[in-house]
Amino acid sequence: MAHINDHYLKLKAGYLFPEIARRVREFSTANPAAKIIRLGIGDVTRPLPAACITAGKAAFDELGEGKSFRGYGPEQGYDFLREAIAEHDFKSRGVAIDASEIVVSDGSKCDTGNIQEIFGADCLIAVPDPVYPVYVDTNVMAGRTGQADVSGRYAGLVYLNSTAESGFLPAFPKRRVDLVYLCFPNNPTGCVASRAVLTSWVEWATRNGAIILFDAAYEAFISDPTIPHSIFEIPGARECAIEFRSYSKTAGFTGTRCAYTVVPKTLRGFDAVGSPVDILPLWLRRQTTKFNGVSYPIQRAAEACYSEAGKTQIKDLVQYYMGNAKIIRDGLAKMGIEIHGGVNAPYIWLKTPGNLSSWEFFDHLLTKANVVGTPGAGFGACGEGYFRLSAFGETDQVREAVERISKLGL
């Protein structure tokens, strides 16, 4: 028998979403007539934009002809997509990101999970609490932590408390850390970082020689024109940040799979003897060795997001979901529930009424209103007493969910 990676055994067995699925399944089996409305896992429900479908199908047709057939593409993505991204996602907002700094992938979950591989095993890692579990779990699997305590916090990780007092902005690390994960607009709290807040993070990273791993998967949902969409809108970020972007929520690609990571050429780490090392070639080496590029039809579908038709369709999608967010916000506010997020983000983060624990509230909502949300405790110790509702449902379902919740008399 070969020796396994023992760090895997530190992972808590009950990953959040499987546990939710288990409880829902159990309830459904016992109550087959219950019409369950799912606002839990942040999965989209609206059809893929028509422009993406047309482009994806046309690409399949290309693959069917000898003249236009394509085999292996560049692992880092086709230039047509990287250039469209540079132009439409960055240059159009006055941000200088070159196409060669963009690495296309099959998802931000993959990218935010894999990025730690190019850093030293001895790097100190900071994560917000509450947090998207992938940032934590992948560092556990890589051996950068000890065991988890009863609250689920792993020894060796630095947790940045994000509480109501700070508007759910993570606290700055009190000790030296090498890498910090940030996510704005935030999953799960729906909070955003102003230009001033992002600037203070870039200044902190610059001062401390740290690298910010910036997850901007939800940037398309920002409506406030003063909020930066990219950390690279902040001077100095090119020297201290990596950014993750995704088509999953923006264009409904959760099952279609396309994303990208921006690693500026000017970003450096250091090697064992303290010499500076460019980060972009490390990431390219990782991706060209352990990944083989995104499927050609999918890259064409992603490119179509930047066509005139695609842009309009995506805008409509975002508006649809943000309409749902407003319905949830307005409904919960009327019930006197404390709510956060849902304005520049598709998530509503609510204080559980009556001092219920977040899993108690989960069970209450599931069994009494047949509505599924996500217990805040699943995202970390600071999420206890909170609950996440997603705006990614169908509007009529969202409306009914709010109505059912209002009848609970919380």
Next chain:
Amino acid sequence: MAHINDHYLKLKAGYLFPEIARRVREFSTANPAAKIIRLGIGDVTRPLPAACITAGKAAFDELGEGKSFRGYGPEQGYDFLREAIAEHDFKSRGVAIDASEIVVSDGSKCDTGNIQEIFGADCLIAVPDPVYPVYVDTNVMAGRTGQADVSGRYAGLVYLNSTAESGFLPAFPKRRVDLVYLCFPNNPTGCVASRAVLTSWVEWATRNGAIILFDAAYEAFISDPTIPHSIFEIPGARECAIEFRSYSKTAGFTGTRCAYTVVPKTLRGFDAVGSPVDILPLWLRRQTTKFNGVSYPIQRAAEACYSEAGKTQIKDLVQYYMGNAKIIRDGLAKMGIEIHGGVNAPYIWLKTPGNLSSWEFFDHLLTKANVVGTPGAGFGACGEGYFRLSAFGETDQVREAVERISKLGL
């Protein structure tokens, strides 16, 4: 500045295929009129099977309708594909593999690169020489090796010489190893393992408590009915092997991206205190945490490989490429060149004539015949003096390449 993963700096800068691309580019620029024929990188050239295109496009249409839209799929692949695989790739050959033991992915490069993550950092690794570079590089990146010597061999890895004397079958390790990578039909030598040879590997692994990582990406090219397509055709393999399969070469998916890995439920490793640990849950945990499933239209396209039409189209594809292999074999044999492979595999492995080094032969072929192949030395020290030609070209091009080579008077 954050500390980087220093192991990346051990990797040799000149990865094989980029170096080939560089030399070809240089020659093309100096000789713009030269009509270059590429039989180097093992990339397919024929159109995708029509059944796959129809299925992929239909899946895109499904994503365009609210009723049939799909968001996140299961990370390990949809049941429709896993069940088709279990039925058509295994049960039809009398091999008992359950759908739940099949984990769908976006490529065998990814899977053979990622699989080492679930094993201990202290595992001793054996690789054949010559070898597909991904097996080696991913273990270097994970820190399981020291530096490379002048021949390109990394300290700490166990190399299994595969030479003409043994019919290019890798030698059994002379010392204890934990994991051994095997690839049959072999890339780059095109040799295959008989049932007796595979049986002796399974017996060796069982006796030594090792796990075999079996890359069967080229199994569709086996024509000899006595050669096993899967290591799981060998009794005992379910307790000592993981198998990798791909649609890349079988169905022309190099740019479409779909593959799968088989991890039997009966396969175990051991943890730090020597207790047995099931391997399948570790791989599922790795994939569900660091990967998010293959794009839905691509999984439907892969499923179509098992339809009656798809099967016929794939058989035609394989025959087309194996027709090319015969043209290359026959042509080179007439020139008196020593050839291997090309009968049950799409690669022809030839002894470089006139004692040329493999890179000298590469340059000779490129500059005098404008034909690109792959120098054996790029696959390892034992590949020196050999050269790989791929059968994945267009037949008229392959024919012309052979004619041009014959005129060189080697």
